[in-house]
Amino acid sequence: MTTRARHLSEHIDRPMPAVYAFVSDPENLPRWAPGLGSGVVHEDGEWYVETGEGRARVRFAPPNPFGVLDHEVLTPSGATVHVPLRAIPDGDDACDVVFTLRPMPGMTDADLDRDESLVRTDLALLKQLVEQRTAG
Template identity: 65%
Template structure:
């Protein structure tokens, strides 16, 4: 594979504002991205998810009208992972959600392929949740 970044996307038949509102709310993470964590809690204005490795902090970009859903995950080991995500309008009733998956230092092709599969599954789950499937 030998790539440093992959742009993975899904089309969702819902207005971009609805998609943005859902994805930007960290409380919804377990509904569409359970691989990140199945439990989420807010403590003093900060959001945490319980991962198999322990508690991780998740911080989303400030609310905006541009569809920027970037977030930062600080793993239990203290590693900071930047996750670029965009919701891009396609007319009044649909949008694309694009997730940039980046190869971490030392990550093998097999590990990147595994993560790609997980992200694709999360994006499909997001579409299904928002389209009511």
């Protein structure tokens, strides 16, 4: 079993507030993290996404000016996955998005390598989507 967290980052040529606004909107989650699921639903004050295993609840950190985009996913099996995620300004016109990937109990290094590859793909997609958006 592996125990070390991995910090994965993507540089995005858009101001941090624009990236933050896109990522913090739960309706955008399936666009930049399609591996998590699809069909985002807002119901009774909670956000849900449809996954291959069933419906998962997603909760984001409260809105803040610091770029904290942490969220937790309550999986259909009942496990809670905490996802530390930050948008860190790099000057006025760019930022770095940093995703902390932590191993779940029982994960092997190969499992974590697979998850890292998926997250890197999601971050690259996020970069593409946000950089294509116009400043207006």
